[in-house]
Each structure stands twice: as C-alpha cells, then as structure tokens.
Amino acid sequence: MSVDIDTVRRIAKLARIRVEDAQAESLVGELNNILAWVEQLGELDTEGVAPMTSVVEQKLHLRADAVTDGGYPEDIVANAPQSAHGFFVVPKVVE
Amino acid sequence: MTPTDLTLAGARDALAKKQLSARELTEAHVAAVEAARPLNAFILETPEQALEMAAASDARIAKGEAGPLEGIPLAIKDLYCTRGVATTAGSRILEGFRPTYESTVTSQLWRDGAVLLGKANLDEFAMGSSNMTSAFGPVENPWKRKGDNRKLVPGGSSGGSAAAVAARCALGATGTDTGGSIRQPASFTGIVGLKPTYGRCSRWGVVAFASSLDHPGPFARTVRDSAILLRSMAGYDPKDSTSVDVPVPDYEAALTGDLRGLRIGVPKEYRLDSVPEAIDRVWQQGIEWLKQAGCEIVELSLPHTRYALPAYYVIAPAEASSNLARYDGVRYGLRQAGDQALTEMYEATRGAGFGEEVKRRIMIGTYVLSAGYYDAYYNKARKVRTLIANDFRAAWEKVDAILTPTAPSAAFAIGEKMDDPVAMYLMDVFTVTANLAGLPAISLPGGLSTDGLPLGLQLIGRAFDEETVLRVAGVLEEAAGFQAEPDFVAGR
Structure with a gap:
C-alpha cells in the first residue's frame, strides 16, 4: 500500500497538522519509504496469534470509588495560553 | 581527585564520612555544567535550586537523617515534569510550560536527597537516535574519533543526559527508553544505561511518547551507581495504572560478583553482516569474560528479531499520534x-510547534490507525x-x-545518517526487542572501536529480574576494566 498527495493531505487533516504544499510533496516520499519498509511484516504468518494488549501480565489494581484528587483549578489552568475565571478559553466554535 | 571524578557511590561514601560537604560536591558539578556548555547537554541549568537543595542535604546529613541519594547532583531528562521548572520535551510546542506537579520518579529522587543540576537536552518528544531532532539544537558527544575533529552525536533520544554523565557534569541522570533511548546513548558515550522492566518505574509525570513502550531508567558511570539510582526510581505508583506492585530489592546487594552456573544466551539473529567487525570482536570478548566467570554460554535463536523494528514503527507512531493529540494550544x-x-x-499550532520527525511519526500513526x-x-x-x-x-x-551488542555502530558525526529516516531507525535494531517484550536491559562499555570510540554490550534479563542483569553487568564491567576517557571532560 502506498500514499499519494491527497492521502497525505487527508492524514494531515485527521492529525490536525497544517502542512504546506512543498512539505506535503516530500512527505509522500518519506511516508512511502517508511510504509514500504514496514510491509515486511506481511511475510509473517500471524494466523491465530493474539495481538498483544499488555506486556506485563498483571491484574489491574482496583481502588475505592472515591474522589482522591482535585480542588485546584488554578493549577489546572496555570499554563493555559488563555484562561478566565478558572476556565480554558478557546476561539469561537459556533458563529 | 576533584569531586566530579568521584563515582556516585564514592561521593555518597565521602559525604557519609564527612570528607566532603554536599555544597562542595554540588558547587563542583555546577561549575562542570557551566564548563560543558559547548556540548549543549542542558536545555535549562538550575544552579540556584541545586545549591539550595545541597544546603538542605548538608542539614539532613548533620542531623543524621541522610537519604540514600543525599547530596548527589543529577541531570534530569527534560521529559520529566518538574514542579515550577520549565519542561520542554525538546519541543517548541511546550513553550513556556511550567508543570504544577512533579513526576513520580523525580519526586522519589528528591525524597532520597538528590540534587537537581538542570534539565537535559533530548530528541523532540524522545523521537530520535542522535539528539538531532531537539528544537534546542543538537548535543555534542564528549568523545571524538582518534585524529578526527568532527563533532559526533551522543546518540538519542536521551543524548543530553548521556553526554552530561560522560563529561563528568553529573554523577548520574534520568533517561527514558522507548526503543533504545537510554542504552544506545550509553553505548555512544561510554557509560552505563539501564532500562528496567516495564512497570518497574512509574511513567506518571513523564511526557508520554508511546505509553506501552516508554520506560524511565537511570544513567551512571558504573553498574553500582546504576543500581543505586534504580532503587530510588523504582516502585509501585497508583497514579500509573501499568505500574507493577512488586517489592523493590536492594539492587546494590545483588552485585555479588558470583556468576557460577548462570546460563547466558547468545542469539544468532543479532549477528549482522552490516555491523563493523569491532562490534563483533567486543561481543566475542564479552562471551569469553563470562565463560571465565563460570557461566555456561548457550547459542540461541530469537527467530522474529528482524521484524521487531518494523513492528515498533507501527506501534510507537500509533501510540504517539494519540498521546500527542493533547498539544492543541488550549491547555x-x-x-x-x-x-x-x-x-x-x-x-496552525501543531504545524508550527512540532518538528519534522514528530510530524512524520504522528502522520504515520494516524494513517495506520x-x-x-x-x-x-x-x-x-x-x-x-x-x-x-x-x-x-x-x-x-x-x-x-x-x-548482545547494544548498537550496530559507534557514535557517528553530526549530520551523518540524516537523509533517510529508516537508516536512523536502524540504530535501535538490537535494543528495540526489549521494549516490545518489556524486559530489563542494560548497556555497559565493553571496548573501543578501531577509531577509539566506546562500544556497548547489552544484557537482557527476565521480567523483574534486574538483579541478575546488574550482577552479570558488574562482572563484565570489572573484566572489561574500561578506563578510556572522552576527549572532553568538564573542568580539565
């Protein structure tokens, strides 16, 4: 499988990354190079092999369903490019 | 001997015997960090904070309340969030970010008395094998080829951490290893780098790259020093759901020097034609040393080894594309x-804030998902x-x-291997398998290349058996007697 410039633009859109035209051109080659190299995985027969979900076999810890954190909104928004009254401020979403 | 020539264990013992104060030790390292500025190993130096922490260490030592790392100056990879201290992940997109919290691993280091010298340079979001992708410029390896003045890379992604320890700016450092980012730079700079078992050290507060593959771990100049650091860094953390609740042993006590009866595997798939002869020679030498120590050497096959890197370059970008979605200009x-x-x-924010390699990996990850x-x-x-x-x-x-060998080459020059991303990815060919399998692995200097550069040996162990890995590494270290020093040593 290989990608063309329209696919690169579509991926960039999905990834929410602005890509200039010249950059998109060179990404076609770079991504195809990487994907062609990854294709060798197809040589392996993985019929009946379970995809790995967790590298360390362990039972996840359960904890009491209680509030254990929070109560410091000023810390949460301290690094926001724009905030007001303990909220994040984003550009207008609905006209 | 100047304080920066001490090992971490040596400094700890000198502090305990009051032959040296924490202030003197930290002042010497602060001066070394300044002297090493041409290497660009640090994104941020924190000398005032270091001296305050050292003063507090001297007070605790005086009261008889010293912790296991009391007064020990460390470099922290700038992927670990440090409260009130700028944290960049080597990226422009985190411009101005000052965490309001401390990563679990660094909080444990400070709990045990360690001193923060500064935040070490790295590949952007830890994506790289040369430290060339950092938005804050490349790091220079303190080593040079014999009779060749070209600047070499320190490896990556934890290149600043490795260069700082190799150049005697810090007694130890933290790194993270997703495909080899602790072990490969350790090999390139002639020091020891340890990637523990997945779940051994908490990932909480460490900027995420590929969560199922990211491993925090230590750098130091000796195996013993690595064992001391790991004990403080390790431990169960309820804030990391993949952290494993098993006891943390006294790793230093595992360095018994006795390997009699141990069976050591030598996998044939790690013997590559493209690898320089010196790497095979050092590997063969390592095998001989272990035989002499009473180990049984067993020829092994790990048949799927050659598929590890391609699998990694699907899984790691996939996880990265999801993890890095959080950089959206809002929070x-x-x-x-x-x-x-x-x-x-x-x-616009993500287009301007991410570098080329990071964009490439996010796009690959987005595509495969x-x-x-x-x-x-x-x-x-x-x-x-x-x-x-x-x-x-x-x-x-x-x-x-x-x-096995740690890396398929010695350090290369800044600018080499930069044209083809896949050529750079191949740097991790021997290290990435331990990330995919979550196993503990260490790199230690085994010898020199024909042009005088350090070459690492890697030991991989069973899950949660860092003790055996360290014990074998300790014996190899002694047999190797690696005394070569880098071209640049701070303060000389």
Missing part, C-alpha cells in the same frame, strides 16, 4: 492563530509483538540472561 504551551476558528487554531488500515498495520504489528515476546519466553527456558 499549555504554544498557541498560533488564536483569533481564527478552533480547527484552524489547532492546525485510520479506517481500512487498522488491521493491516496496527493489529498485525501487535501480533508480531506477541511473537517477539514469545521468542524471549522460550529463551528463558534455556538461559538466565542474554548478551
């Missing part, structure tokens, strides 16, 4: 085009990951640890 860091619509703001390709790429790679873990599972029936 922290850079915001571009804040006066435009929300989607335009996201795209997108509708129609998920099974062909992502699920296929996760199945191959199972096969690689099974290779090791079968090996542990026959051996107690595995010995």
Whole structure:
C-alpha cells in the first residue's frame, strides 16, 4: 500500500497538522519509504496469534470509588495560553 | 581527585564520612555544567535550586537523617515534569510550560536527597537516535574519533543526559527508553544505561511518547551507581495504572560478583553482516569474560528479531499520534492563530510547534490507525509483538540472561545518517526487542572501536529480574576494566 498527495493531505487533516504544499510533496516520499519498509511484516504468518494488549501480565489494581484528587483549578489552568475565571478559553466554535 | 571524578557511590561514601560537604560536591558539578556548555547537554541549568537543595542535604546529613541519594547532583531528562521548572520535551510546542506537579520518579529522587543540576537536552518528544531532532539544537558527544575533529552525536533520544554523565557534569541522570533511548546513548558515550522492566518505574509525570513502550531508567558511570539510582526510581505508583506492585530489592546487594552456573544466551539473529567487525570482536570478548566467570554460554535463536523494528514503527507512531493529540494550544504551551476558528487554531499550532520527525511519526500513526488500515498495520504489528515476546519466553527456558551488542555502530558525526529516516531507525535494531517484550536491559562499555570510540554490550534479563542483569553487568564491567576517557571532560 502506498500514499499519494491527497492521502497525505487527508492524514494531515485527521492529525490536525497544517502542512504546506512543498512539505506535503516530500512527505509522500518519506511516508512511502517508511510504509514500504514496514510491509515486511506481511511475510509473517500471524494466523491465530493474539495481538498483544499488555506486556506485563498483571491484574489491574482496583481502588475505592472515591474522589482522591482535585480542588485546584488554578493549577489546572496555570499554563493555559488563555484562561478566565478558572476556565480554558478557546476561539469561537459556533458563529 | 576533584569531586566530579568521584563515582556516585564514592561521593555518597565521602559525604557519609564527612570528607566532603554536599555544597562542595554540588558547587563542583555546577561549575562542570557551566564548563560543558559547548556540548549543549542542558536545555535549562538550575544552579540556584541545586545549591539550595545541597544546603538542605548538608542539614539532613548533620542531623543524621541522610537519604540514600543525599547530596548527589543529577541531570534530569527534560521529559520529566518538574514542579515550577520549565519542561520542554525538546519541543517548541511546550513553550513556556511550567508543570504544577512533579513526576513520580523525580519526586522519589528528591525524597532520597538528590540534587537537581538542570534539565537535559533530548530528541523532540524522545523521537530520535542522535539528539538531532531537539528544537534546542543538537548535543555534542564528549568523545571524538582518534585524529578526527568532527563533532559526533551522543546518540538519542536521551543524548543530553548521556553526554552530561560522560563529561563528568553529573554523577548520574534520568533517561527514558522507548526503543533504545537510554542504552544506545550509553553505548555512544561510554557509560552505563539501564532500562528496567516495564512497570518497574512509574511513567506518571513523564511526557508520554508511546505509553506501552516508554520506560524511565537511570544513567551512571558504573553498574553500582546504576543500581543505586534504580532503587530510588523504582516502585509501585497508583497514579500509573501499568505500574507493577512488586517489592523493590536492594539492587546494590545483588552485585555479588558470583556468576557460577548462570546460563547466558547468545542469539544468532543479532549477528549482522552490516555491523563493523569491532562490534563483533567486543561481543566475542564479552562471551569469553563470562565463560571465565563460570557461566555456561548457550547459542540461541530469537527467530522474529528482524521484524521487531518494523513492528515498533507501527506501534510507537500509533501510540504517539494519540498521546500527542493533547498539544492543541488550549491547555499549555504554544498557541498560533488564536483569533481564527478552533480547527484552524489547532492546525496552525501543531504545524508550527512540532518538528519534522514528530510530524512524520504522528502522520504515520494516524494513517495506520485510520479506517481500512487498522488491521493491516496496527493489529498485525501487535501480533508480531506477541511473537517477539514469545521468542524471549522460550529463551528463558534455556538461559538466565542474554548478551548482545547494544548498537550496530559507534557514535557517528553530526549530520551523518540524516537523509533517510529508516537508516536512523536502524540504530535501535538490537535494543528495540526489549521494549516490545518489556524486559530489563542494560548497556555497559565493553571496548573501543578501531577509531577509539566506546562500544556497548547489552544484557537482557527476565521480567523483574534486574538483579541478575546488574550482577552479570558488574562482572563484565570489572573484566572489561574500561578506563578510556572522552576527549572532553568538564573542568580539565
């Protein structure tokens, strides 16, 4: 499988990354190079092999369903490019 | 001997015997960090904080309340969040970010008395094998080839941490290892780097790259020093759901020097034609040393080894594309085009804030997770990951640890191997398997290349058996007697 410039633009859109035209051109080659190299995985027969979900076999810890954190909104928004009254401020979403 | 020539264990003992104060030790290292500025190993130096922490250490030593790392100056990879201290992940997109919290691993280091010298340079979001992708410029390796003045890379992604320790600016450092980012720079700079078992050290507060592969771990100049650091860094953390609740042993006590009866595996798939002869020579030498120490050497096959890197370059970008979705100009860091619509703001911010390699990996990850390709790429790679873990599972029936080279080359020059991303990815060919299988692995200097550069030996062990890895590494270290020093040593 290989990608063309329209696919690169579509991926960039999905990834929410602005890509200039010249950059998109060179990404076609770079991504195809990487994907062609990854294709060798197809040589392996993985019929009946379970995809790995967790590298360390362990039972996840359960904890009491209680509030254990929070109560410091000023810390949460301290690094926001724009905030007001303990909220994040984003550009207008609905006209 | 100047304080920066001490090992971490030596400094700890000198502090305990009051032959040296924490202030003197920290002042010497602060001066070394300044002297090493041409290496660009630090993104941020924190000398005032270091001296305050050292003063507090002297007070605790005087009261008889010294911790296991009391007064020990360390470099912290700038991927670990440090409260009130700028944290960049080597990226422009985190511009101005000052965490309001401390990563679990660094909080444990400070709990045990360690001193923060500064935040070490790294590849952007830890994506790289040369430290060339950092938004803050490349790091220079303190080593040079014999009779060749070209600047070399320190490896990556933890290049600043490795260079700082090798140049005697810090007694130890933290790193993170997703595909080899602790062990490969350790090999390139002639020091010891340890990637523990997945779940051994908490990932909480460490900027995420590929969560199922990211491993925090230590750098130091000796195996003993690495053991001391690991004990403080390790431990169960309820804030990391993949952290494992098992006791943390006294790793230093594991360095008994006795390897009699241990079975050491030598996997044939790690013998590559493209690798320089000196790397094979050092590997063969390592095998001989272990034989002399009473180990039984067992020829092994890990048949899926050659598929490890391609699987990694599906899984790691997939996880990265998801993890890095959080950099959207809303909660922290850079915001571009804040006066435009929300989607335009996201795209402009991420387009301006991420470097080329990071964009490439996010795009690959987005592609392999997108509708129609998920099974062909992502699920296929996760199945191959199972096969690689099974290779090791079968090996542990026959051996107690595995010995391989760390990297397929010695340090290369700044600018080399930069044209083809895949050529750079191949730097991790020997290290990435331990990430995919979550196993503990260490790199220690085994010898020199023909042009005088350090070459690492890697030991891989069973899950949660860092003790055997360290014990074998300790014996190899003594046999190797690696005394070579880098071209640049701070303060000389």
